[in-house]
């Protein structure tokens with residue numbers, strides 16, 4: 001039975017345990033399965049190939065993203081690596097300018113060695129995107145909003161261009177989650193997630209998910225998942241399923257807090273620029289409104305040069321200086337030396353990841369406490385009035 005989205009978060013995929021009636025899918029902590037006779041098995045042979053706890057998560061994410069099949073991996077990077085393995089030597093992938101540094105790194109330092117090349121393109125510029133598509137370009141990989149400047153790409157329009165040239169469209173939906181944005185419905189072919197972030201939601205696991213639209217790609221990705229082996233273990237699959245159940249209530253609070261803090265930052269003297277797709281004057285605001293049902297809870301801002309950035313990061317108390325995002329607790333990071341350090345300095349400058357850029361992942365704490373923490377960190381780090 002098809003459910004409304006928030007019900008599907010809780011009852012989608014495989015619901016509970018049909019054998020015992022347990023409302024929570026059991027953790028099948030096993031590597032292998034007893035077989036009755038040669039060629040007679042229960043549908044499971046070996047847990048890299050298939051595990052019931054992982055399978056319930058995979059069915060759930062496929063339903064939430066509206067795809068034919070889902071795949072769970074040991075990290076977002078393992079999911080992205082498996083998806084990029086769909087392509088071959090001689091192929092080229094176009095990636096959005098601000099993709100996650102790890103996506104750039106795996107293309108630049110791993111896949112390039114095997115002849116799969118890439119080009120960084122500002123995919124929010126559709127005529128530019130189309131002009132960069134040549135014969136050997138086989139895929140377009142979009143992050144929207146992109147990390148960390150929250151650049152918005154029109155997923156439907158970019159997919160239409162890409163499909164006209166026979167490309168597969170991959171969308172990294174980590175920042176939005178299917179609660180806010182469903183790329184397959186907008187025309188993409190494959191969705192990937194760092195489920196470490198909002199889907200898990202509690203900063204207690206590392207996981208990746210991929211969902212595909214068509215059966216043929218599903219078969220190929222299933223083969224690659226088993227062949228390359230970067231699967232998610234049963235316990236983490238269970239933990240992730242547990243996190244997903246509360247996605248909608250968490251996201252609603254994330255959105256409310258982010259809108260409040262974005263406004264707070266915009267008015268603060270210590271900030272010269274705020275990147276937040278919920279501002280009406282933010283480039284791509286209308287596109288974001290059309291393709292997603294919220295602005296997300298990631299905010300990036302440029303600290304005024306009258307403030308000391310090291311002191312700012314040392315001064316936040318409630319908000320932790322840490323890698324990652326999307327958990328219930330608020331985190332700040334320094335993209336230039338943390339998430340995007342693998343991108344060379346010149347490229348970082350060119351794409352706007354300047355050295356005094358701060359990225360804030362807004363959690364679900366009391367918004368007034370968060371604003372107060374930022375305010376005292378600004379006060380502590382002022383160097384020139």
Ligand SMILES: Cc1ncc(COP(=O)(O)O)c(C=O)c1O
Pocket residue numbers: 075076077078100102143147172174175193194195196206207208324
């Ligand atoms: C947008 C995005 N995609 C992919 C990844 C990689 O995921 P993981 O860290 O789970 O391997 C991250 C991690 O920060 C991310 O932010």
